[in-house]
Amino acid sequence: MAFAHLIPAAFGGVAWGILGGALPGISPSITMALLLPFTYGMDSTVAVVLLASTYVGAEYGGSIPAILIGTPGTNAAAATVIDGYQMKRQGKAGEALGISLYSGFVGGLFGLMVLVLLTERLSSVALAFTPPSYFALGILGLSVIASLAGDSLLKGLIAGVMGLMVATIGTDPVTGLNRFTFGSPELLAGIPPILVMVGLFAISEMLVQTTAPDWEKATHESARIRFPSPALWKRIARPQAIGSLIGAFEGMVPGAGGSISSFLAYNEARRWSKHSEEFGHGSPEGVAAPEAANNTVACTALVPMLSLGIPSSNSAAVLLGGFLMHELVPGPMLFVQHGEVVHGLYAGLLVANIAMLIIGYLIMGPCIWLVSRPKPYLMAFIYALVVSGVYAFQASLFNVGIALAFGVVGYALRFFAVPFLPMVLGVVLGFMVESNYRRALVLSNGDLTTFVRNPISAGLLVTALIVAAGSLIRHARSHARSR
Amino acid sequence: MNRDLVFGTATLAVAASYYALTSTIPQSQLADPIGPQGLPKTYAIVLAVLSIVLIARSWRTANPEPSNPEPTNRETTNRGMVRVAGMLLIGIGYIAVLPYLGYLISVALLITATTYFQGGRVNGRTLAIALSGAALFWVLFIWLLRIQYPAGLWPSLI
Numbered sequence: 358m359a360f361a362h363l364i365p366a367a368f369g370g371v372a373w374g375i376l377g378g379a380l381p382g383i384s385p386s387i388t389m390a391l392l393l394p395f396t397y398g399m400d401s402t403v404a405v406v407l408l409a410s411t412y413v414g415a416e417y418g419g420s421i422p423a424i425l426i427g428t429p430g431t432n433a434a435a436a437t438v439i440d441g442y443q444m445k446r447q448g449k450a451g452e453a454l455g456i457s458l459y460s461g462f463v464g465g466l467f468g469l470m471v472l473v474l475l476t477e478r479l480s481s482v483a484l485a486f487t488p489p490s491y492f493a494l495g496i497l498g499l500s501v502i503a504s505l506a507g508d509s510l511l512k513g514l515i516a517g518v519m520g521l522m523v524a525t526i527g528t529d530p531v532t533g534l535n536r537f538t539f540g541s542p543e544l545l546a547g548i549p550p551i552l553v554m555v556g557l558f559a560i561s562e563m564l565v566q567t568t569a570p571d572w573e574k575a576t577h578e579s580a581r582i583r584f585p586s587p588a589l590w591k592r593i594a595r596p597q598a599i600g601s602l603i604g605a606f607e608g609m610v611p612g613a614g615g616s617i618s619s620f621l622a623y624n625e626a627r628r629w630s631k632h633s634e635e636f637g638h639g640s641p642e643g644v645a646a647p648e649a650a651n652n653t654v655a656c657t658a659l660v661p662m663l664s665l666g667i668p669s670s671n672s673a674a675v676l677l678g679g680f681l682m683h684e685l686v687p688g689p690m691l692f693v694q695h696g697e698v699v700h701g702l703y704a705g706l707l708v709a710n711i712a713m714l715i716i717g718y719l720i721m722g723p724c725i726w727l728v729s730r731p732k733p734y735l736m737a738f739i740y741a742l743v744v745s746g747v748y749a750f751q752a753s754l755f756n757v758g759i760a761l762a763f764g765v766v767g768y769a770l771r772f773f774a775v776p777f778l779p780m781v782l783g784v785v786l787g788f789m790v791e792s793n794y795r796r797a798l799v800l801s802n803g804d805l806t807t808f809v810r811n812p813i814s815a816g817l818l819v820t821a822l823i824v825a826a827g828s829l830i831r832h833a834r835s836h837a838r839s840r
Numbered sequence: 841m842n843r844d845l846v847f848g849t850a851t852l853a854v855a856a857s858y859y860a861l862t863s864t865i866p867q868s869q870l871a872d873p874i875g876p877q878g879l880p881k882t883y884a885i886v887l888a889v890l891s892i893v894l895i896a897r898s899w900r901t902a903n904p905e906p907s908n909p910e911p912t913n914r915e916t917t918n919r920g921m922v923r924v925a926g927m928l929l930i931g932i933g934y935i936a937v938l939p940y941l942g943y944l945i946s947v948a949l950l951i952t953a954t955t956y957f958q959g960g961r962v963n964g965r966t967l968a969i970a971l972s973g974a975a976l977f978w979v980l981f982i983w984l985l986r987i988q989y990p991a992g993l994w995p996s997l998i
Contacts (some may be wrong), residue, residue, distance in 0.1 A: 532868040
């Protein structure tokens with residue numbers, strides 16, 4: 358795959374991401390999920406670059422309504438509202454948008470550097486992986502559920518088990534027998550994770566938006582981007598560094614994600630600032646730190662996803678779905694079998710970060726136009742895009758029905774305050790866990806100690822235990838504090 | 841009513857149904873020690889136990905509201921629920937009519953109906969936007985991406 362083919366994918370992904378991220382309620386993961394069906398027929402490297410670039414663009418896009426109308430386009434942009442909207446009220450919207458764009462660029466480049474340096478090293482043990490190791494890797498992925506469960510660990514676990522149940526639909530991995538297919542040939546290959554994701558993320562959000570109030574509209578006069586002056590550039594360097602470092606670490610920690618890192622970065626930037634009194638009243642540093650952090654996360658969240666196949670955020674889970682759709686299995690063997698895809702992704706992300714600077718400047722007008730459209734029309738077009746895209750995936754109306762069904766499940770999970778990322782993890786990792794567990798037992802004549810005799814498997818299981826225990830302790834402490 | 845209790849009861853029912861369905865999985869001479877029923881049965885039992893714990897906890901909880909009640913911030917009145925149901929019916933309707941009306945008309949109808957259920961008005965402007973949108977999607981999916989959507993009954997009428 359020539360590098361030149363990746364450039365339009367990176368630019369296109371960033372443009373789509375900025376537009377999606379700029380729409381309040383449409384998160385980066387939803388923006389990516391909407392695009393997922395279209396990538397099916399594409400070259401695999403182009404497809405993953407397109408999806409990853411969408412993630413990069415959406416993280417910046419979220420700051421546009423945060424600054425212009427005081428409503429974050431994405432969860433991660435919530436911290437940007439504090440000072441970004443204040444700057445807009447002081448007539449400095451263009452400056453705030455420029456700081457956001459430039460800080461996102463700095464954070465994105467730093468995140469990419471961390472991604473390139475760490476990912477391949479983490480997966481250097483690739484060739485030593487056997488069925489017990491793959492099983493243990495799946496368990497490590499599932500142990501993340503404890504940290505993704507939000508406020509209720511119990512509900513997160515329930516969602517995770519339901520995801521595992523969905524993964525059992527289709528042909529049994531060892532005997533080839535049909536399970537839970539009800540005689541339907543469409544279910545023989547199981548339920549593709551993409552349909553689960555489109556349903557849970559995109560369709561359920563649309564159902565929620567049906568009853569949500571409309572958002573404020575932006576005006577064209579408020580938004581002409583102004584890049585920071587040299588003096589301001591110097592002033593925001595420290596908060597950018599703080600944001601990038603926090604984003605790099607938090608991006609790799611499952612469950613942390615852009616929202617937590619941007620608030621942490623905001624808080625630390627205020628603590629280390631010489632002008633801490635300006636925070637909350639339109640401080641440029643208060644925009645720079647969270648924006649650098651959430652754009653760093655867009656790259657570093659891919660470290661555990663690419664190296665171990667563990668998605669640490671909703672967006673990484675959707676990207677994982679994109680990889681699986683192209684039969685690219687993130688994890689140890691990815692670098693051995695499809696090294697060109699990974700290197701293409703690195704190059705694509707570099708282009709995407711540069712593209713963000715250019716497109717971020719050019720797309721401001723269309724973004725404001727889009728955010729200002731009447732919500733009923735906007736939602737109608739998104740719905741048409743979702744059902745058309747899902748059909749396009751395998752030219753199947755059955756798939757549209759499955760996605761709608763998962764939309765209902767997603768709406769119900771939201772209604773009952775159940776996190777749905779554990780369910781996605783269960784669906785994505787279920788097949789890997791079951792097939793390798795049973796293969797390992799067949800190869801060892803039913804000897805369960807095979808999982809602890811293999812050093813990689815034992816190490817991964819111990820890590821899973823530590824991750825789960827750490828999350829349980831955090832949950833217990835937070836529960837005790839809230840009493 | 842306590843939402844955790846309702847959710848726990850629903851997932852308990854899912855666990856019971858799923859466990860019952862595992863008995864429909866045929867046996868195989870080639871089966872490994874775990875077998876195709878092994879893990880599904882385990883999942884059903886784990887889900888049942890978790891559901892029972894949630895139900896028990898919801899009985900004991902002084903504050904029955906969920907700790908992160910996102911949708912309760914939004915309008916969850918009967919009118920809102922009707923809108924949500926309407927959106928789903930629009931999707932089901934789209935699946936039902938697409939083979940007969942073809943892509944262009946079906947998408948135009950979907951856009952019109954969704955606009956109405958999202959609080960918009962159905963007037964000449966909406967119909968024009970719906971038709972333009974359908975044409976845009978037709979160009980994107982059928983002309984550019986070459987996806988084979990059902991043509992509907994139209995070719996047989998010509």
